[in-house]
Amino acid sequence: MSAGPPSAPSPTLSRHLILLLSIACGVAVATIYFPQAISPLIADGLHVSPESAAVVVTCAQLGYAAGIFLLVPLGDRLRHRGLVTTLLLVTCAGLVLAGTATALPLLAVASALVGLTTVVPQILIPMAAGLAEPERRGAVTGTLLSGLIGGILLARTFSGILGDWFGWRAPYLVAAALVLVLTLALAAVLPATTPSTDQAYPALLTASLRLLRTEPLLRRSAQYQVLVFAAFSAAWTALALYITGPAYNLGTPAIGVLALVGAASMFATPIAGRRTDRQGPDAVNSACMVGAIAAGALLLTGRLGGSVGLAGLGAGMLLLDVAMQSGQVANQARVFALRPEARARLNTAYMTCAFLGGSAGSWLGVRAYSAFGWNxxxxxxxxxxxxxxxxxxxxxxxxATPEPQQVTAPTPGTDSAPAAP
Known part of the structure; x- marks a missing residue:
């Protein structure tokens, strides 16, 4: 295995490149989140129930989890420029297929395809972490995640408003055009990176599973994100059903407005990254988990109805967004410090678990809403x-005491020291 020399291309990690990578993360990840806002429109357009239309969201997240496991490890094996542009081109084709689907099963399959290949952020973030200096790794990760958050949250605003104006197909087709433009931009500016391993593809897949088994800090980080991301996905998936239902009887643009309020959370992740660099991931995780619990309590004020209820929903979703995304910064800083030569495979194990949790959360959110309502x-x-x-x-x-010994052996990175239990 060749220890990839990220030191060679590190001067190319300029502020302009970081900004473009942040935008790329946002545009790519938006393709699996904007269906959350337009699922009621999909239900009307395809003449299915809202609960059935919500399967589109679940399929996209399941596809994303599969893509992370099957494709992200290639970030250690292939040059990033060719890998990223190829995946984005397939994503573009999947979005066109979704936007022209005439039945729910075809739309679900297209959504899974889009989720499978739009895993570009999970390739770019480890790449940027490898190019950054160790003392800036948390800040750089936080900056890219702020773009990713913007994509997650603004995607709902984009699709809610565009879908209300032009129908549910419009967000898919506009997203396809945006992804194509992004593909051309990244093909021109991505740095020439060197693969960190020449392992065969089956070995890369088993390596991710082996890392999950042998790295206690990776397992712990994954467990945190599985649970918090499941809570996040449950709330957002059910929210579309709640505010477009009898309680508020609002249209899909209202979901976009709530998402726009939540987009303020993108400013929290760089702060979380700097705090992680200074104090370690555990301190940030503690605050984020308490914040997520408080968000669930605050969301109960949505039962009040009217402007007060909407304000409570907006504040609760904002707090939940901040908690989930800031915890993601802390978790990935902990994970990326473990084995620098295997960051893509570490991220594969971590994010596969996270999105399996998100998929389960979307499913559980619909079931909880159907059985017990918003409470x-x-x-x-x-x-x-x-x-x-x-x-x-x-x-x-x-x-948990063996964890520091297993982490400090592969790397003496400063990020892992405060993370030891």
Whole structure:
């Protein structure tokens, strides 16, 4: 295995390149989130129930989890420029297929294809972490994640408004055009990177599983994100059903407005990155888990209805967004410090777990809403975040003491030191 020399291309990690990579993360990830806002429009357009239309969201997230596991490890094996542009071109084709689908099964398959190949952020973030100086790794990761957050949240505003004006197909087709432009830009400016391994593809896949088994800090980070991201996905998926239903009887643009409020969370991730660099990931995780529990309680004010209820929903979703995304910064800083030569494979293991949790959260959110209404969704958010906090509290038990020895052996990076239980 060749230890990839990120030191060679590191001067190319300029502020302009970081900005473009941040935009790329946002545009790419938006393709799996904007269906959350237009699922009621899809239901009307394809003459299915809203609960059935929500399967489009679940398929996109399942496809994303599969893409992370199957494709992201190639970030250690192939040059980033060719890999990223190829994936984006396939994503563009999938969006066109989705935008022209005439039945729900075809739309679900197209959504899964889009999710499978739009994993570009999970390739670019480890790449940028490898090009950044160790003392800036958390800040750079936080900056790219702020773009990713903007894509997640603004995607709902984009699709909610565009879908209301021109129908549910318009967001898919406009997104396809944006992805094509992004592909051309990245093909021109991505630095020439050197693969860090020449392992065969099957070995790359098993390496991700092996890392998950042998790296306790990777497992712990993944467990945190599975639970908090499940809470996040449950809330957003059910929110579209709630505010377009009898309680508020609003259109899809209202979902976009709430998402626009939540987009303010993109400014929190660079702060979380700097705090992670200074204080370590555990301190940030603690605050984020408490924040997610508080968000679930705040979302209960949505039961009040009217402008007060909408304000409560906006504040609760903003707090939940900040908690989930800031925790992501802390988790990835911990994970990327473990083995610099295997960052893509580490990220594969971590993000596959995270998006399996997100997919489960979307499914659970719809079930909780159908069975118990909005109170059930809020209770589910608090339960999942509470389980994450409990896992975090138990990290100091004696059984966890081998973790620092396993982490400090592969790398003496400063990010991993404060993360030791």
């Amino acid at each position: 059930g969704v809020c209770s589910l958010v608090m339960l999942l975040a509470g389980l994450a906090l409990l896992r975090h509290a138990l990290r100091t038990r004696p059984v």
